[in-house]
Amino acid sequence: MKLKGDQSTARAMNRRLILNLLRQEGPRSRADIASVTGLSPAAVTFVVADLIDEGLLIEGKTVAGSAGRRPIPVDINYANGLAIGFKLMVGSVECVVTDLATNPLGSMRLPLAGHDPDHIVTTLAEAVPELASLVDRPGARLAGIGISMPGVIDNHKAVCIRSHRYNWDNVPLGGMLAERVKVPVWLEDDTNAYAIAQQLFGLGRQHRNMAVLAIGVGIGCALVFEGKLYRGANGAAGKFGHVSYVENGRLCECGKRGCLMAYYAEPAILNTWRDATGRGKGAGRPELLAALKAGEPQALAVLEEAGNGIGRHLANLVNITDPEVIVVGGEAVSFGDALFGPLRRALEKNTFRAPPPVLPDWEDNSWARGAAALVTQKIFDFETSAGNAAPSPDQGTGRERRPPLS
Ligand SMILES: [Zn+2]
Incomplete structure (x- = not known):
């Protein structure tokens, strides 16, 4: 879709500022928008009219209060x-x-x-x-x-x-x-x-620096620095699963040897567990989850090793990038504390400062x-960032209507 205006123009910046404010804080009146963003009331009126014309914003209902007629709130037209x-x-x-x-x-x-x-x-x-x-x-x-x-x-x-x-x-x-x-x-x-x-509507909403760790068929991470997704020079940043774990170790899907994911991506975890217990190929995640629930020592040991191995490398990542939070997703989230316990302990042990919170995302x-x-x-021309419209901590609760997560 073609966005109106050059991204670098003041008008485009004002649009983004207003849209991101409404995304973060819910409906606001034009006067409110002007006072929070620091834009002039005329500029807000102008941009809001444009956005309403395009169907991106919608006007709410005027609420008659004791102080008389109150200003009409505008909101993002998510529907x-x-x-x-x-x-x-x-x-x-x-x-x-x-x-x-x-x-x-x-x-x-x-x-x-x-x-x-x-x-x-x-x-x-x-x-x-x-x-x-x-x-x-x-x-x-x-x-x-x-x-x-x-x-x-x-x-x-x-x-x-x-x-x-x-x-x-x-x-x-x-x-x-x-x-x-x-x-x-x-x-x-x-x-x-x-x-x-996660940054727009999820667990990363209030954070400008965040790491996202994914453990599933592979292991990956995404880095948000100062509100922007960091892609690297070639779009290849965040290939965390391919950090070297064992020199000349197991063959990885990338063709190199000894990558972290060759040991601790979910298929590797399942393989290790099957080898340790003599189970056949048919034993997958549901069987491993059942074994964990039953307290099977081999199952717990395999997850302990994985949590520790991933956690040690994650500590390196934390020491280098200093994220506010680490959001974790992927199939392996279902292993719960069996994985996250040792992972958090390894972080605790190896980070320079107190480690950031590790937030598993349980949404399906x-x-x-x-x-x-x-x-x-x-x-909507959203930035992943909180942008200049980042709410101060005391604005973060209460009045806003946030789009629900599910
Ligand atoms: Zn690899």
Whole structure:
């Protein structure tokens, strides 16, 4: 979608300032917006009128109070559109349709027969009308589609530069799907998309510096510095699973040896546990969870080792980047304290200062919602950052209506 105005112009900056204030704090009157942002009342009136014209803002109801007629609040028009999020996994796609605050309105999971780009584009294109039919919102238009997948992504061009898991090089997935469905499509690394959603509407909302750790089929991290997602020079920042854990150790999917994820991504954890207990290939996460619940010593030992191994490296990351919080997501979150206990102890032991809080995200569909957040972020011109409109701590509670998380 083309955004109005040059991003660098004062007008574009004012738009972003106002939209981010309303995202963080809920409905506000024009006078309120002016006093919090420091913009002139005339500038606020002008920008708000523009945003209402575009359907991005909506006027609330005037509340008659004892002090007479009170000013009309304006709010972000989250109901104005729908977003679709696709999270591509190894054998399936998690699909979600949300409003523009990424609240899920419908979801489904589709199997993937393979990783051929044309097959995937067809699968996604056919899912679009099906997802739209799950939602009963006459008049709401599909604002866009976000796709998240593991890999090195050029998010400006919506091209997957390299994905080890899909064995892709330079696949213009975003453009291929947009061609079929005729709506804007955005593509992002899955952990980055997840971090954007956490920053806009989730556990990272009040933090300008945060790390997001994902432990699932791989191990990844996303870094938000001063409110901006840090992508690195080549879009390859945050490949935390590929830090060297054992010199010349196990072969990793990236072709190198001894990477952290070759030991402690979920498939590796399950393998180690099966080897330790003589269980067959059929024993997966549910069986390991049952073993943990039953207090099986081997299961606890495997998670202890994983938590400790990941935690030690996470401590290095903390020592280098100094995040306010670490949000953790991914399938391995379900291992709970068996994993997080040793992970927190390893952090405690190895960080230079007291470690930041580790916040597991228990929401089921946060990952697909992360993909949908790519749409919201672009449509509303949100920064991942709190921007200049960061509320002071005493403004953070009470009056605002935040889009609910589920
Ligand atoms: Zn690797």
